[in-house]
Amino acid sequence: MSPLNSADFTNDSIVHPDFFFISGFAGIPHTNYYYVFMGFVYALTVVGNTFVMFMIYTDHCLHSPKYIVVFNLALCDLGVSTALIPPLIDTFLFKSQLITFKACLTNMFFVFGFLNMQSFTLTFLSYDRCVAICFPLRYYEIVTNKSMLVITATLWIIAGLAILIAVIFMSRLSFCKSTVINSYFCDHGPTFRLACNDNTPNYVISHSHPVLIFWLPLLFITVTYICIGRALLKIAAASERLKAMQTCTSHLILVSVFYLPICITFAMGASIHQNARIINTSLGTVLPPMLNPIIYSLKTEEFRESIKKLYRRKNISVTVWNK
Structure with a gap:
């Protein structure tokens, strides 16, 4: 069966393919080992982020504005990894590289939706640290559980709408020639460039979306740390x-892990080889969700204390049971 619908293409019709073909890691040697590595990364991601959410939910000492945002980051990390890695393993390890048009748009929505929210959440954490250090006496007045929940919900709406608009415009494109997506998932850029009708709105979105989702948040984070640096000099x-x-170290590491691969990919531009771009972007997308819970467990004093309390309660329970 041809991957394209049998309807004749005219200037007024929209032709959607029955399937896209995800080319992914074609031409890269020993990729089976890479897929096994991805499975290992996903397992650690699920365990780590589930543990972080469990600790925040069960320990009332962590029911604070900051940890509402950390809980949200763990949820985003779990979401983006689930949207990427299991389909990736199914697609390439089990040679199932065809994906329906609707499934492709769904995959695009969830991957970019969670990535958008990851970026916003890291930005939100920088705001929390900025208020804590620059306005310590007013911190609990400015940053409350209610305000954090309201802002978090607002950011979810913005993140969802940003990618929903891109998906809607994608559904208005016609694909009457190639249906091979040169990426490891239904990436927006490689997909809309396959269209044979006017893709100007998608082109505009592909250039404005990174500004809204990555560069403006990164600029905001930079400005907040300039303010933090000035406040620290006054101590x-x-x-x-x-x-x-030290209260900022965990966040700075999270920011570096998330944004550095993106900055490197954008800095290299067209000069980067396609295979190198795919490997770089795939690692840059799946490694931060795995590392974030490890960083918070090791670098955040409140979280370490919470883990110690859980360990002590477990030991007490075991001792009582043995008696």
């Missing part, structure tokens, strides 16, 4: 300054 005691800086 006379070196020990207090160091203590304040």
Whole structure:
């Protein structure tokens, strides 16, 4: 069966393919090992982020504005990994590289929706740190559980609408020639470029979306840390300054892990080989969700204390049971 519908293409008709073909890692040697590695990454991601959400949900000491955002980040990490890795393994390890048009748009919506929210959540965490250090006496007045929930819900709406608009415009395109997507999932750019009718709105979206979702949040994070740096310089005691800086280390590591691969890919532009771009973007997308819970577990004092309390409760329960 031809991947294209049998309807004749005219200027006024919209032709959607029955299937797209995900080319993915074609031409890259030893990819089976890479898929096994992806499965390992996904397993760690699920365990780590589920554990973070469990700890925040069960420990009332973590029911604070900051950890509402951390819970949301863990949820986004779990979502984007689930939208990417299981379909990737199914597509390439089991040689099922055909995907229906509707399934492709659905995959695109969830992958980019969760990625959008990851970026927004990291930005939101920088706001939390900025208020905590620049306005410590007013922190609990400005940053409340209610305000965090309202802002988080607003960001979810913005993130969803941003990709929903892209998906709607994608559904208005006709595909009457190639249906081979040069990516490892239904990526927006490689997909809309296959269209044979006017794709100007999609082109505009592909250039404006990174600005809204990545570059503006990264600029906001940079500005907040400039403000944090100026506030730290006003702290006379070196020990207090160091203590304040340490509250930012976990967030700075998360920001670096998430944004550096994106910056490298954009900086190299067209000069980067297609296979290198695919490997770089795939690793840059799936590794941060795996690393984020590890970073928070090791770098955040409140979270370490919560884990210790859980461990002590478990030991007490075991001792009582043995008696």
